[in-house]
Amino acid sequence: MSRPLGRAVLLLLVGAVLAVLGTGSAQAAGYRYWSFWESDGGKGWTYATQGPSVVRPDDGAVQGFRFSVSDDSQDSAQPRRAPDFGAVCAATPAKGGLKRIALVIDPGTAADAPEGEKPPPLRTACARVAPDASTAEALAAVAKPLRYDTSAMLCAITGYPRSGCGEQTGGDSGATDSGGPATASSADERDPDGASGGGGPSAGVLTGVGAVLVLGVAAVLQARRRR
Template identity: 55%
Template sequence: MTTVRLRSRGRTRVRVAGASAGALLALAAAAPSAEAAGYRYWSFWEAGAGQWTYATQGPATARPADGSAIGFRFALSADSADAARPSTAPDAARICGDVPGRQGTKRVAVVVDFGGPKDAPPGETPPRDVLRTGCAQVPESATAADALAAVVKPLRYNSAALLCGIAGYPAKGCGEQVADALPAASAAPVPASGETGTASAPPGGGPSLGVLVGGAAVLALGGAAVWKARRRG
């Protein structure tokens, strides 16, 4: 059974984000660093030492522990160093404090930040309650994507399973590049871009069917290390 508690600055609610680290690295390599460019997308964050940390894998593979927090932020960013974090601290104790534990489940605090007007796509406006938090009580084996799906709907994905929209925002588009929007950056963590379809979430509402597999980035880095080691040998 899944229990959800949502809050939205005085009300109960939630939100989401995410991007495939593998896709980010691939597109970052293709984007000329000399050009000022950014990407408008939902980024995925995990809590560490009381702060938000840019996730090294996608929400479909990340499995947050009981009492942990995950965050999603929609923003226009050039790289992971300047990527906008959720604007509230990952306070799992506060968000899930009134949700009693239950055998066979875990409690995951979810924070969703829809960003500000400067991050909004042309012709769109962020929801009034731009910051939403909620506590998802999900099975112990649940992924971050499962926790997100438990607390916010609808979720929109493109044909490559990239998370494009949360609670109807943005209404269209998915991780487009925005040229000359930001200062040039040396390494842009780019979300899969180019598709503007409005494919709905997979049946069941769960991105666990193949969303944002950021682990590909880890594999790519590992492969480079092995290649270097062989050359030295």
């Protein structure tokens, strides 16, 4: 096979592979939702592994909620206020037969807000609830109205956002999909993209790359036979 022909085949092969990978990247999208966080025992946050309706925190716990757009739990934005039980519950004295839960409620930034809406300010609250109360019950005590969908996914805190629930954003069409998978803010504990892992190429993209490689090798072999 001549050098010009070999280079042409190589360039064609590389271009085809990049085109396939580019298609997969262009279709990537995130989800707009309330993520649920727990204090890691220090001054930081850890993504909750159970939904707020399942978690029953102890007295003195700090729980956080953050509204943002993300692909999955690995890149989800944390609340922008450090968990500090003493600061949040300083004005709420302990009371016999009840527990206190500190809550950090972060509606996020304008960049993550649904079209036509403005996020309210970040706020904190100290919920004084029954000893066996869940985080969802503590949230309901201080941040009504809450909105849930039919699968018990948390959609809105204090009425924000007005509509939508875990909808998909971005992608080629720019359309949203209100049927997105549940987040860790619901009881089924799944990532918002409904799968393990994050933004890697899909199985379809990898299959396409493999097909391009096979065709490229076949073209090279055919050219050598014709020499």
